[in-house]
Amino acid sequence: MWNRLKAAVMHVSVKERIGIMVLSCMVVVCCLVHRIASCYLAPEETDSLRLKAAVAAFESQLKAYEKDSNAWPARKVYAEHADKQHFNAAISIPSALFYFDPNKMSIDKWQQLGLSNRTATGIMHYVEKGGRFRQPDDLRKIYGLHADLLARILPYVRIPHEITETYKRSDSARPVYRRKSFQVIDINTADTLVWQGLPGIGPGYAGRIVLFRERLGGFYSVEQVAETYGLADSVFKKIQPFLKIGDSSLKKMDLNLSDEKTLANHPYIRSKLAGMIIAYRSAHAGFKRVGELKSLPLVDDIIYRKIEHYIEMP
Incomplete structure (x- = not known):
């Protein structure tokens, strides 16, 4: 049998022998790598009992939270809040609501109402520079104050009556600007002072119009005024509604x-x-x-x- 094996080996070429040796070496190396890796990279064991206990505790806390009708839905803001980096600081759960004057609040008091430190600091800077909240709706102008939180604290705003009344009196005392009315003029008899009573007409334009009228011998049409040297078309369109032709005759x-x-x-x-x-x-x-x-x-x-x-x- 040994002779037969020897004879079979003799029939294998040198290249085939080298290939068999290389393949055998690779098999040995793979076996050693697998054995070493299994020793150092042991799989982590999962403590299933501990995980189940944690899940159960979380579910019990969630049920207790849902039963509390006063719970503040802070995470609802996440989808609406543009700055995700400051989400946790943008809104918080108010510990207790209380009546307050926004003109006399401190940063701590604002934070107790649920405002972030950034928003509360901005309000303080506004008040320190002379800004005043004269009515509850003024809080709607605060940048960074979420609508849900605003609706929650707005009923608790208490601003002294004298400040609100002062605001109303100052608002009613503001001057009301009415559009100036202009009189219609006769373009053949009006002097330079009368022309200057029209919108956009100063001494220069008034003098040119009167001189042009005298050289013509009078106007027979309102549109002739637009031919005055240097008179802008936009100015003529402003004064055109206030121009008319009287009974005066032309100089021929x-x-x-x-x-x-x-x-x-x-x-x-x-x-x-x-x-x-x-x-x-x-x-x-x-x-x-x-x-x-x-x-x-x-x-x-x-x-x-x-x-x-x-x-x-x-």
């Missing part, structure tokens, strides 16, 4: 008798058009009708509709 020019300087001084004619009018008048022995102005190169329909109000024929 004789198209055939007015000299070139008089014509050129009119805001709607200017010097170039005045020269064309004089030239046309000389070439055609005067104007026969006002409509002839349309034949001049600088007079379009818009210019003509403006000029015709200030031109007269003999």
